[in-house]
Amino acid sequence: MRDRYEPQAFESSWQQKWLDSDLFRTREDEGRPKFYGLDFFPYPSGAGLSVGHCRNYIPTDVICRAKFMQGYNVLHPMGFDAFGLPAENEAIKRKSHPAPMIDQYAANYQRQMNLIGIGYDWSREFKSSDPSYYKWTQWIFKLLYDRGLAYRSNAEVNWCPKDRTALANEEVVGGLCERCGTPVEKRAIPQWFFRITDYAQRLIDDLDDVDWPEGIKNQQRNWIGRSEGVEFQMRVQFSIAAQEPHPDDLEVVEKPHSFRVFTTRIDTIYGMTFCVLAPEHPLVAEIKKRSTPEKAAEIESYQAKSKSLSDMDRQADNREKTGVNTGTFAINPATGKPVPLFIADYVMMGYGTGAIMAVPAHDQRDFDFALKFDLDVIPVFKPESSYLSANETTEAEYLANPKQFKDVFSTKEGILVNSGEYTGMSYAQGSAAMGEWIEALGIGERKVNYKLRDWLISRQRYWGCPIPIVYDKDGNAETVSDDLLPVELPAVDNYEPADDGSSPLSRIPEFVNTTTNDGTLGRRETDTLGGFACSSWYFLRFCDPHSPDEAWNLDRIKYWMPVDCYVGGAEHAVMHLLYARFWTKVLYDAGLVSVKEPFQRLMNQGQVLGYTPYRAPRHGETLGVGEDGILVSFAEAAQMDESDLTWKWVRMSKSKGNVVTPEEAVENYGADALRIYELFVAPFEQNVQWNNDGMQGAVRFLSRVFRLIADLKPHWNPDWRSMIAFTPMDGKAKDIRRATHQLVAKATDDIERFAFNTYISAMMTTLNTLTDLTKNLENPTESEKLALSEAIEFFLTVLSPAAPHSADELWSGIGEQGFTYHLDWPKADAELAAADELTIAVQVNGKLRDTIQMPASASNEELESAARSSEKAASFIDGKTIRKVIVVPGKLVNIVAN
RNA sequence: GCCCGGGUGGCGGAAUGGUAGACGCAGCGGACUUAAAAUCCGUUGACCUUUGGUCGUGAGGGUUCGAGUCCCUCCCUGGGCACCA
Numbered sequence A: 001m002r003d004r005y006e007p008q009a010f011e012s013s014w015q016q017k018w019l020d021s022d023l024f025r026t027r028e029d030e031g032r033p034k035f036y037g038l039d040f041f042p043y044p045s046g047a048g049l050s051v052g053h054c055r056n057y058i059p060t061d062v063i064c065r066a067k068f069m070q071g072y073n074v075l076h077p078m079g080f081d082a083f084g085l086p087a088e089n090e091a092i093k094r095k096s097h098p099a100p101m102i103d104q105y106a107a108n109y110q111r112q113m114n115l116i117g118i119g120y121d122w123s124r125e126f127k128s129s130d131p132s133y134y135k136w137t138q139w140i141f142k143l144l145y146d147r148g149l150a151y152r153s154n155a156e157v158n159w160c161p162k163d164r165t166a167l168a169n170e171e172v173v174g175g176l177c178e179r180c181g182t183p184v185e186k187r188a189i190p191q192w193f194f195r196i197t198d199y200a201q202r203l204i205d206d207l208d209d210v211d212w213p214e215g216i217k218n219q220q221r222n223w224i225g226r227s228e229g230v231e232f233q234m235r236v237q238f239s240i241a242a243q244e245p246h247p248d249d250l251e252v253v254e255k256p257h258s259f260r261v262f263t264t265r266i267d268t269i270y271g272m273t274f275c276v277l278a279p280e281h282p283l284v285a286e287i288k289k290r291s292t293p294e295k296a297a298e299i300e301s302y303q304a305k306s307k308s309l310s311d312m313d314r315q316a317d318n319r320e321k322t323g324v325n326t327g328t329f330a331i332n333p334a335t336g337k338p339v340p341l342f343i344a345d346y347v348m349m350g351y352g353t354g355a356i357m358a359v360p361a362h363d364q365r366d367f368d369f370a371l372k373f374d375l376d377v378i379p380v381f382k383p384e385s386s387y388l389s390a391n392e393t394t395e396a397e398y399l400a401n402p403k404q405f406k407d408v409f410s411t412k413e414g415i416l417v418n419s420g421e422y423t424g425m426s427y428a429q430g431s432a433a434m435g436e437w438i439e440a441l442g443i444g445e446r447k448v449n450y451k452l453r454d455w456l457i458s459r460q461r462y463w464g465c466p467i468p469i470v471y472d473k474d475g476n477a478e479t480v481s482d483d484l485l486p487v488e489l490p491a492v493d494n495y496e497p498a499d500d501g502s503s504p505l506s507r508i509p510e511f512v513n514t515t516t517n518d519g520t521l522g523r524r525e526t527d528t529l530g531g532f533a534c535s536s537w538y539f540l541r542f543c544d545p546h547s548p549d550e551a552w553n554l555d556r557i558k559y560w561m562p563v564d565c566y567v568g569g570a571e572h573a574v575m576h577l578l579y580a581r582f583w584t585k586v587l588y589d590a591g592l593v594s595v596k597e598p599f600q601r602l603m604n605q606g607q608v609l610g611y612t613p614y615r616a617p618r619h620g621e622t623l624g625v626g627e628d629g630i631l632v633s634f635a636e637a638a639q640m641d642e643s644d645l646t647w648k649w650v651r652m653s654k655s656k657g658n659v660v661t662p663e664e665a666v667e668n669y670g671a672d673a674l675r676i677y678e679l680f681v682a683p684f685e686q687n688v689q690w691n692n693d694g695m696q697g698a699v700r701f702l703s704r705v706f707r708l709i710a711d712l713k714p715h716w717n718p719d720w721r722s723m724i725a726f727t728p729m730d731g732k733a734k735d736i737r738r739a740t741h742q743l744v745a746k747a748t749d750d751i752e753r754f755a756f757n758t759y760i761s762a763m764m765t766t767l768n769t770l771t772d773l774t775k776n777l778e779n780p781t782e783s784e785k786l787a788l789s790e791a792i793e794f795f796l797t798v799l800s801p802a803a804p805h806s807a808d809e810l811w812s813g814i815g816e817q818g819f820t821y822h823l824d825w826p827k828a829d830a831e832l833a834a835a836d837e838l839t840i841a842v843q844v845n846g847k848l849r850d851t852i853q854m855p856a857s858a859s860n861e862e863l864e865s866a867a868r869s870s871e872k873a874a875s876f877i878d879g880k881t882i883r884k885v886i887v888v889p890g891k892l893v894n895i896v897a898n
Numbered sequence B: 001g002c003c004c005g006g007g008u009g010g011c012g013g014a015a016u017g018g019u020a021g022a023c024g025c026a027g028c029g030g031a032c033u034u035a036a037a038a039u040c041c042g043u044u045g046a047c048c049u050u051u052g053g054u055c056g057u058g059a060g061g062g063u064u065c066g067a068g069u070c071c072c073u074c075c076c077u078g079g080g081c082a083c084c085a
Helices: A007-020 A051-069 A085-093 A098-115 A131-146 A196-209 A214-224 A247-251 A266-271 A283-289 A293-308 A364-373 A385-390 A395-400 A427-441 A554-560 A575-589 A634-639 A662-668 A671-680 A692-715 A720-726 A733-752 A756-773 A782-799 A804-813 A860-868 A871-877
Strands: A034-039 A073-075 A150-153 A156-160 A165-167 A185-188 A191-194 A226-237 A258-263 A274-277 A324-331 A338-343 A355-358 A444-450 A469-471 A477-479 A513-515 A521-524 A565-568 A602-604 A608-615 A645-651 A837-844 A847-855 A882-888 A892-897
Touching: A007 A098, A007 A671, A007 A804, A034 A051, A034 A554, A051 A073, A051 A565, A051 A608, A051 A662, A051 A671, A051 A733, A085 A098, A098 A662, A131 A150, A131 A477, A131 A575, A196 A214, A196 A226, A196 A444, A196 A575, A214 A575, A226 A266, A226 A427, A258 A266, A258 A355, A258 A444, A266 A427, A274 A364, A283 A293, A283 A324, A293 A324, A293 A338, A355 A364, A385 A395, A427 A444, A608 A634, A662 A671, A662 A692, A671 A692, A671 A756, A671 A804, A692 A756, A692 A782, A692 A804, A720 A782, A733 A756, A733 A782, A756 A782, A782 A804, A837 A860, A837 A871, A847 A860, A847 A871, A860 A871, A860 A882, A860 A892, A871 A892
Parallel strands: A034 A073, A034 A565, A274 A338, A565 A602, A837 A892
Antiparallel strands: A150 A191, A156 A165, A156 A185, A226 A258, A226 A324, A226 A444, A274 A355, A324 A338, A469 A477, A469 A521, A513 A521, A608 A645, A837 A847, A882 A892
8 A cells, every 4th residue: 555645646536536426415314413514605717716816715614524424414505606896897898797606716716616625515515696695685785675674875985986886884994995995985875785784783792602712803893893982962042142041952862053063971061162063954944044244154064074074084193173163052951051162074974963062181183173272171080090190180181170180080990070960970970960850950860872884786787687676667766576586697798887976777778667566667777796795605506506595495404504513704794794694684584584693603714825026116116105115026026135125024915926725735746645734734714824845845745644643554454443342451552542532532522623733733742652652563462553553543534634645545545445424433432542540740839849650540649649759759759848849630739849 | 091911041932829941942962974955863041069959930918738820919921992972
């Protein structure tokens, strides 16, 4: 048999045998528990997979293979997220049509995944652009519509001028298009939204029920942004001289000239010295009407200016506060006194009520504004001593003139001052009491606000799922009836987007012109759904992928959902995961799925980084934002002086030219070597630096496995199982069995914990141990042969998920039939795994002074007396009195002496 | 600014409060070879007065018989969010 790892000789033939025998076909056998392992839905890029992508697929494959061997029915499917902007943009660039292009790319992905031996059930594969799939995307859209969760609105949206489409809030990062980096503009175009805000609280609450990385849960909570506070009404007074405050002013409820504010710090209301409206606030129109022409013009010009600012400009760091004093006043309900009313762009129309009460003494933004416009600052909290000492001041000095310090005192500690009857209360007492007071007064109520906005889902692009809506002649929307689904995307040659916000579909009369449900002339909705709609339910379709008559059969969902282990990159922390959770909850409410949360356990793999050359900018060259060097191609770098180059570890990507493909890795080292390397090189969640020496190490390990098994083959007895329990263990048999069972215990636990690096290292350790134990074992005893046979079988079983080609090759090499995938995962016998002699540490005052060999059965008393008689330890006790002896069974003895 | 991670040999990393550095990479020495590669064996935290000892997990404190691990303060670093009231 083979005694070296020669991947070219056997890996592809095993892949063919797996395919021929339909090895990974999903089973639903009676009496076996289920396991659903899933990778994030990939968009098949033309660049193909890199070894970076493999870091996602290999670990999922290991856990799915292990689960199958452990007796589970395993669902491990793969499909392709084919609709959407990336595919369409690439097709435009290549002057081809996205449909055939995507077919070709997906086939390439599938080939590459097979090349590294991933055990997918390809019979369940689909693309989100298949009409048989998006028919049901449309059907779910209708469900959302019917439940009042999909609506069309003329809101101002984020428009990407390069992609020529509207974007969801989540797709805008720092005012730039997340995909292409173009600054987004504001445009008022009618758009479709999903009412995800209705589910905000449940999306927070149910995070408690899933086993996800805390960081991701936090990001979601952060994005949803729940905050508790008080919303109340404030009366407007158009002139300071108009009137003295009147008791009636405090009872204003629905008078025409008032506005509402939201605050999380109602306890600071006595410190309110001005109010601010967002420039877009509807009350501003009324204010302009009542202002002098000069003031109205000033307000008007400020509004125009803030409208012209992009989100990016408006959010720029350390931006000076700007605003306009409207000359109008608002009545502080706590004091009854008027405070000036401003408009300023640091208040956003999109959050809360678009208006705030400003408390400059305890809010940095309000404080900065107050300094700029020379407004009163009234402290309502006694500052903490740490604040006073940091500003080298005293309480009296601070309370007398808080404006002289550059930072505000903004914690929730301290005692209220200057707050009427509430003076002397703590933050907690004050906010509770004032909240009740506002409610009793009838001008407001305690309220919860969320930062989360509704999900903008329409795109003015061709390559997406058509929205199943038809408008009648009066423009009323109705849904397309189920029997007319899917609304198919027409095949066209020219599908380029337009600048005017209209969809390419709107220029196709055969598509647009249709009839309504009552047979009159109708006009189709021509926007398409953003790609995130398609990926919000694919994990459900995988449970029942080819049903022509329904999206899925509920029994299949009940059987397979939730996904037990969902693996993908942390960059989808908010968007995809939030949307998929939302759809699942809607479908749960409709009784169509059995789970509230789709993904029970989530794991984020680290990225693979490539060593990439950069150089300093030359004369006349400028660096982009966030860059500190200019990318150099590898060919260029080879020509340059090493001292002119800076090498950095950056994520592998085609644009960086630092990609290693699975083809290269498999050709040079082998598929199993790639799998072992990626599992071993670092903890699963951590980024890794690609290193060919490490790949060579994996090859070496596999070769040593081949050699060991080939050496042991003469001792292989396939019937070891029936004999081993009745044969007394002599010679090295016990040590061999100990190593074997220790490996089984460790590997089983490590795979479950996603600790693949220590799973591999446990196999390496066991390999070393077995190699040592069998070095001079020419004529093993009967029991040693049986122990070695157990070791061979269990080692290959445990190796199989990580290096399945090698495991199968070795299994057949020792003369066995079939696949290691069909072997039963062994159960570790704790008794066999336990050592009968242990090394016990002897410490004096917590420092290691000696180690002693003791039988595992030794009592605490025996351990203590053996430690006391250690000569090495004794020299550290000489002249001291033993105060205490601590015995940790199986570990150590610590003698405390002074 | 706020919220999460993370700082351990030359490198990647291992360690339920109990012998820090498993396993691997690189290095060094040796065997085999005409030679090299491959392979195998040994060795490899630092320092010292070397059959032994001292120091050592970003820094400083603390809890404990005992701290990489728990607590407090700080530094560095990666990521996310951010005029969100």
